[in-house]
Amino acid sequence: MGTVTSTSARSSTATSTRQILRRALGYLFQFQSFFGLIIVFILAVAYSPVRNDANIFLSQRNLSNVARDVSETGILATGQLLVILIAGIDLSVGSVVALTATGTAYLLMREGWLDLPLIGSVQVSPMDSVPAIITILIMGLLIGWWNGWTSERFKIPSFVTTLAMLSIARGLAHIWSDNIAVPISYRAGGADPSFEILSERIYNNIIPVPALIMLGAGIVMALVLRYTSFGRHLYAIGGNETASRLSGISVTRIKILAFMLCSFFAAMAGIVHAAQLNQGSPNEAVGYELNAIAAVVIGGASLMGGKGTVAGAIAGAFILGILDNMLSLNNVDSNTQLVVKGLLVVGAVALQRFRPRDID
Amino acid sequence: MSEQHPTAGATPNGADTPVILSMRHITKRFPGVIALDDVTFDVHSHEVHGLVGENGAGKSTLMNIMSGVYTDYEGALVLNGHQVRFHNPRDAQDAGIVMIHQELNLVPELTVYENIFLGREHKTLRALVNRSSMRRQAQKLMSDLGLDIDPNRPINRLRVGQRQLVEIAKALNLNSRIIIMDEPTSALSDTEVEYLFQVVRNLRAHDVAVIYISHRLDEIFSIADRISVLRDGQVVGTSLARDITRRELINLMVGRELDVLYPKETVETGPVVLQVEDLTLRQGRIHILDSVSLQVHQGEIVGLAGLMGAGRTQLLEAIFGVYPQSQLSGTIYLEGKPLRIKSPKAAIQRGIGLVAEDRKGQSLVLERTVTENATLAALKQFLYFLNVINQRAERNAVTDIVQDLNIKTPTISTMVANLSGGNQQKVVIAKFLLAHIKLFLLDEPTRGIDVGAKAEVYNLIGELARQGTGFLLVSSELPELLAVCDRIYVLCNGRITGEFARGAFDQAAIMEAATQFEDQISASTD
Numbered sequence: 001m002g003t004v005t006s007t008s009a010r011s012s013t014a015t016s017t018r019q020i021l022r023r024a025l026g027y028l029f030q031f032q033s034f035f036g037l038i039i040v041f042i043l044a045v046a047y048s049p050v051r052n053d054a055n056i057f058l059s060q061r062n063l064s065n066v067a068r069d070v071s072e073t074g075i076l077a078t079g080q081l082l083v084i085l086i087a088g089i090d091l092s093v094g095s096v097v098a099l100t101a102t103g104t105a106y107l108l109m110r111e112g113w114l115d116l117p118l119i120g121s122v123q124v125s126p127m128d129s130v131p132a133i134i135t136i137l138i139m140g141l142l143i144g145w146w147n148g149w150t151s152e153r154f155k156i157p158s159f160v161t162t163l164a165m166l167s168i169a170r171g172l173a174h175i176w177s178d179n180i181a182v183p184i185s186y187r188a189g190g191a192d193p194s195f196e197i198l199s200e201r202i203y204n205n206i207i208p209v210p211a212l213i214m215l216g217a218g219i220v221m222a223l224v225l226r227y228t229s230f231g232r233h234l235y236a237i238g239g240n241e242t243a244s245r246l247s248g249i250s251v252t253r254i255k256i257l258a259f260m261l262c263s264f265f266a267a268m269a270g271i272v273h274a275a276q277l278n279q280g281s282p283n284e285a286v287g288y289e290l291n292a293i294a295a296v297v298i299g300g301a302s303l304m305g306g307k308g309t310v311a312g313a314i315a316g317a318f319i320l321g322i323l324d325n326m327l328s329l330n331n332v333d334s335n336t337q338l339v340v341k342g343l344l345v346v347g348a349v350a351l352q353r354f355r356p357r358d359i360d
Numbered sequence: 361m362s363e364q365h366p367t368a369g370a371t372p373n374g375a376d377t378p379v380i381l382s383m384r385h386i387t388k389r390f391p392g393v394i395a396l397d398d399v400t401f402d403v404h405s406h407e408v409h410g411l412v413g414e415n416g417a418g419k420s421t422l423m424n425i426m427s428g429v430y431t432d433y434e435g436a437l438v439l440n441g442h443q444v445r446f447h448n449p450r451d452a453q454d455a456g457i458v459m460i461h462q463e464l465n466l467v468p469e470l471t472v473y474e475n476i477f478l479g480r481e482h483k484t485l486r487a488l489v490n491r492s493s494m495r496r497q498a499q500k501l502m503s504d505l506g507l508d509i510d511p512n513r514p515i516n517r518l519r520v521g522q523r524q525l526v527e528i529a530k531a532l533n534l535n536s537r538i539i540i541m542d543e544p545t546s547a548l549s550d551t552e553v554e555y556l557f558q559v560v561r562n563l564r565a566h567d568v569a570v571i572y573i574s575h576r577l578d579e580i581f582s583i584a585d586r587i588s589v590l591r592d593g594q595v596v597g598t599s600l601a602r603d604i605t606r607r608e609l610i611n612l613m614v615g616r617e618l619d620v621l622y623p624k625e626t627v628e629t630g631p632v633v634l635q636v637e638d639l640t641l642r643q644g645r646i647h648i649l650d651s652v653s654l655q656v657h658q659g660e661i662v663g664l665a666g667l668m669g670a671g672r673t674q675l676l677e678a679i680f681g682v683y684p685q686s687q688l689s690g691t692i693y694l695e696g697k698p699l700r701i702k703s704p705k706a707a708i709q710r711g712i713g714l715v716a717e718d719r720k721g722q723s724l725v726l727e728r729t730v731t732e733n734a735t736l737a738a739l740k741q742f743l744y745f746l747n748v749i750n751q752r753a754e755r756n757a758v759t760d761i762v763q764d765l766n767i768k769t770p771t772i773s774t775m776v777a778n779l780s781g782g783n784q785q786k787v788v789i790a791k792f793l794l795a796h797i798k799l800f801l802l803d804e805p806t807r808g809i810d811v812g813a814k815a816e817v818y819n820l821i822g823e824l825a826r827q828g829t830g831f832l833l834v835s836s837e838l839p840e841l842l843a844v845c846d847r848i849y850v851l852c853n854g855r856i857t858g859e860f861a862r863g864a865f866d867q868a869a870i871m872e873a874a875t876q877f878e879d880q881i882s883a884s885t886d
Contacts, residue, residue: 229739229747236736239725246680246722247736247791248708306727 025354032351033299033315040319044326056329064206068276070321071210072097072269076292077299077313078214078221079265082258084296085225085238087305088151088158090259092165093266094288096143098281099173100136100270105182105280107132108191129195133271140267141260143169148259152252158259166289173282181281184274198275210272214314217265222310234258238305294341295320298348319344377404380569381426381457381538386435388421395421396433397593403538408560408570410584410601412577413613414837417590419573423540426571427459428452456537460527460544466515473498473511476530501529505559521552528559532568539563540571545579546668557583575836577606589613624844625822630658632696633830634679634712634799639690641671641678641854648674650854651690656799656830661821663845664834666874671854672834673717676801679832680714681707694799708737713792717803717834719781723788726777730769731758733776733787738794761790765820782813789820799830806840818844838867850874 048057056062076093083090107127114124127135143165150161184191201208225231233254236244245251269288274280299316301308320341327337381403388396396418403409413419424430426437428446437444439455446452449459466475473494482490482497498511507525515523524544531539541560545553560570560583574580580587581601588598589612597604597612634656641649649671656662664672678688681701691698694710701707704714716722724733735742735754742754758772767786769779776787785805792800802821806814821831821844835841841848842865850858850873858873860866 227748227751229743229749232732232739232749235728236725236732239727240721242722243716243725244736246682246704246714246716248703248705248795249736250703250705306725 032348033312033319036298036319036348037315037322040322040326044322047326047330049329057326060206062325062329064201064208066318066321066325067211068201068208069325070317071208071214072272072276072288073291073295073320074214074314074317075210075217075265075269075272076288077295077317078217078310079262080289080292081296081299081301081308081310081313082221082234083158083262084293084301084303085234085305085308086255086258087238087241087303088255088258089293089303090147090158090162090262090266091289092143092147092162092169093262093269093292094285094290095166095169095173096140096263096266097270097273097285097288098283099143099169099176100140100267101274101277101284102173102177102182102280102282103139104132104136104271104274105184106176107135108184108195108274109182111189126189126191129192132192132195136271137264137267140264140270143267144260144263145256147263148256151259152255170282177280177282179282181279181283183279185278195275198272199278210276213268213272217268218310218314221261225310230254230257235306238307240306291317291320294345297345300352302352316348377406379403380405380440382438383422383426384436384438386422386425386433388418388425388430388433395593396425399435399590399593399595401588401595402598403569403571404586405537405567405569406564407585408564408572408583410580410587411571411573411590412575412580412587412609413590417613418593419590420542421593422590423459423542423571423573426452426538427457427540429459453534453536456535457540458531458534458536458538459540460524460531460542462542462544462546464523464527466523466526466530468516469514471512471514472509472518472526472529475515475526476501476511476533478530480534497533498529501533505529505532505562507559519552521548521556524548524552524556525559528563532563536568538569538571540573542573543575544572545574545576553579577609580609581606625826627659627822627826627846629660629846630828632656633658633694634832635693635696636679637691637693639675639678639692640688641674641683642687642689648854649678652851652854652856654832654849654856654859656832658798658828658830659825660846661825661831661833661844663841663848664832664851665838665841665848665870666851668836670851670874672851673803674854675851676714676803676832676834679707680704680712680801708792708795708797711796711798712801713737713795713797713799714801715785715788715792715803715805717807719784719788719807723791724776724784727775729773730762730767730776730779730787731755731772734758734761734772734790735794737791738796741794757794758790761793765790765793766816780813781809782816785809785813785817786820789817793824797829799832800824802831802833804835805833806835806837814840838870842867 044057045055048055050056076097080090080093108129109126110124111126112124113121115121147158147162147165150156150164151158184195186193186196198209198213202212225234233244233249236247236249237251237254241251270285273285277284295316296308296313297303297316298319299308299312299314301312323340323344324337327340332340379402383399383401386396386399386401387394399418399422401422411419411423421430425433428449428451431445431447437446444455446455452458467478470478476498477494482493484490495511502509502511505525505528507529509518509522509526515526518526528539544556548556560572563570572580572584584601586598587601587604587609589596589609591613632655636655637653639649639652640647652675654662664675666672674683677683679692679701681703685700685702692701693699694712699710701710701712707714720726725736731754735758739749742750742757744750755772761767762769762772765786767779767790768783776784779787789800800821805821806817809817818840821833825831833841833845846862848858848860848865848870849856850860850870852874858870860870
């Protein structure tokens with residue numbers, strides 16, 4: 001008997017140790033993107049060139065640059081996450097950034113006579129920044145509505161509808177600007193000077209305004225996902241669309257809303273983009289959708305829907321941004337950066353396979 | 361005995377046929393459930409071995425272990441005297457064991473011969489697919505089996521019965537010694553069933569052992585040489601078919617008096633809660649439901665009996681607003697008021713809830729918490745302005761209902777995927793209770809949950825009925841319907857073909873009504 005008891009006791013301690021390990025591993029994966037962020041940060045510090053005994057990566061200026069560079073990806077990733085949560089994807093955000101950046105620049109700078117079909121010639125003058133921004137954001141909502149509505153009404157996978165929008169938005173951007181970049185200048189007769197705030201840094205010139213916008217967007221959406229019925233429904237639909245529909249959720253409406261918000265954030269990123277570059281060009285922002293999707297996926301979201309957090313997505317954006325910055329500081333050329341970024345995405349997703357699952 | 365079946369070739373002569381596969385002391389656990397408990401099961405050569413048992417008894421689990429689908433179990437498989445352990449279905453196939461699943465595993469767009477050779481194509485120079493050689497052999501297989509199916513026909517142009525036969529041909533092409541058939545006749549017409557039986561007898565004559573899983577006892581008695589009964593994960597009996605009567609078999613399967621399992625209390629029924637008049641569901645030219653009229657009173661449990669494909673699920677879904685109005689005609693009255701229910705959302709708002717057939721696929725968001733699932737249909741009650749959720753009120757409500765329904769869960773923020781089937785089903789019921797449902801539409805609410813949990817679910821239903829909720833209950837388990845219902849409607853080919861009050865329940869009459877429009881009822885049975 002004695003041996004039997006001791007064996008069982010030993011095996012039970014073994015299983016409890018395993019359980020603890022499993023739980024620890026579970027937490028590790030739950031916050032995968034943050035551990036990833038810490039690791040990338042440490043790597044960036046370690047490999048940073050040093051000048052005058054100062055770590056260049058850790059210099060105020062550089063960190064501020066990283067935050068600024070990340071902010072557009074972060075804003076896009078916040079929107080993209082909503083669509084990925086419902087097991088969709090939005091491939092059009094890069095083109096929408098180009099279109100809305102071009103549109104912003106155009107609205108701020110337009111002057112002279114505009115030939116409109118049916119209406120005829122209209123004299124226009126530069127818009128103030130607030131109405132221009134609102135117009136562009138509404139445009140984002142309309143684009144998103146179209147993406148969502150076509151997907152839902154005709155049961156087309158969002159991969160296809162947003163691929164179409166990728167082409168449509170890019171084309172519209174070219175048409176709108178006659179193929180050339182629209183420069184924004186703040187001299188007299190030019191753009192509304194208040195728009196320039198979007199390209200500045202506050203607090204002793206440290207914190208870039210776009211980073212604050214990303215932070216605001218992220219916090220608001222994190223709260224919405226956590227505390228509102230809309231957020232609850234997004235996760236439910238992504239987890240099981242049929243069950244959600246049979247539970248009386250307006251699945252179609254929620255899904256269209258997710259696409260609208262995604263393009264809304266893309267338009268927001270487009271406005272920031274125009275302010276940063278002082279121009280709106282139809283050729284900009286190529287491939288931004290891939291950065292956004294990569295950030296969301298690195299952040300632990302599942303393309304099958306129902307899983308993912310805003311914090312993860314933004315951490316993912318920072319991982320990509322710090323990596324870019326680290327490679328640039330070490331004079332690695334941009335082509336190699338692309339390769340590394342691709343490998344990172346595969347690595348992050350492959351890691352998810354080791355996530356302990358509670359379901360057998 | 362053998363003289364009695366001259367056409368069947370070699371028939372078994374009692375226990376003398378050798379055992380070719382022996383499953384010894386098999387135990388299989390799933391989270392929260394022991395699916396198989398020390399099961400020992402022998403397969404004899406030259407034999408059709410019928411395997412029967414209620415839903416959830418463990419038949420499929422046992423066969424999935426035999427065919428290499430489940431690799432994680434306790435116990436041993438002994439094949440021809442050697443212990444084996446399969447790591448995947450392919451291992452089992454290589455050892456001569458093939459399972460033909462209920463949902464067939466054929467690629468509809470490919471032809472018959474392409475399916476037969478799928479993954480094992482004949483090749484020239486190890487690279488090019490040799491179509492003519494595959495066609496030739498497929499044709500040979502067909503003639504060996506006495507089948508009249510063109511190997512060049514795509515699967516999607518065959519009838520279901522023919523597809524079943526193609527699966528058998530595919531299995532034979534692997535030189536299978538043991539073929540497992542899981543409910544092969546559930547979608548076949550009687551002539552097709554008879555044809556299938558001939559093929560099975562033919563197989564037996566060619567030294568292939570067949571394990572035949574079915575709910576239909578008539579079929580079991582007409583095809584099986586030996587019958588094993590599984591109940592609650594245990595083999596409760598194995599016998600030669602000729603040594604056991606139908607009644608003995610049923611008693612073995614059920615194992616206890618149903619009245620004890622599902623005590624029925626008489627409830628004073630109230631006014632009519634649901635009235636359906638001439639409900640017709642048309643999809644294309646096909647009438648899935650054909651002028652269905654029925655009533656459910658408050659506190660009444662009304663059963664819907666019928667065979668698979670009779671339209672039972674569709675009837676519940678039509679009432680629940682799943683189908684577009686353009687496909688429907690007829691009127692639905694809820695508490696006397698005529699309604700047009702355009703969506704599940706509208707149905708729930710009016711007080712109708714549907715517990716769908718496929719718990720995991722249609723009812724639950726498995727990877728979310730008990731709380732989130734329980735309030736999915738009733739979230740509106742817990743909202744502040746701007747749709748912000750009042751999480752404290754939500755927690756309290758869920759805690760209460762988890763207690764009321766006796767849902768066994770570690771906490772209310774446990775993922776529902778981690779609960780047992782019965783408790784999952786209770787979460788689904790809780791979801792609609794929180795939404796203040798007056799009429800429950802239940803579609804196979806006890807499928808895949810163990811016997812104890814079944815009783816609890818039915819007790820819960822009885823309790824709710826006493827409080828005045830109306831129920832429309834679909835179940836394939838006629839004994840369950842007989843035990844719990846106040847009234848039973850029988851549905852056949854989309855029409856109501858019978859109505860029985862509790863006093864007049866008659867299993868034979870119900871079965872007859874359920875098969876009214878079938879071509880012919882096989883005379884060979886009984």
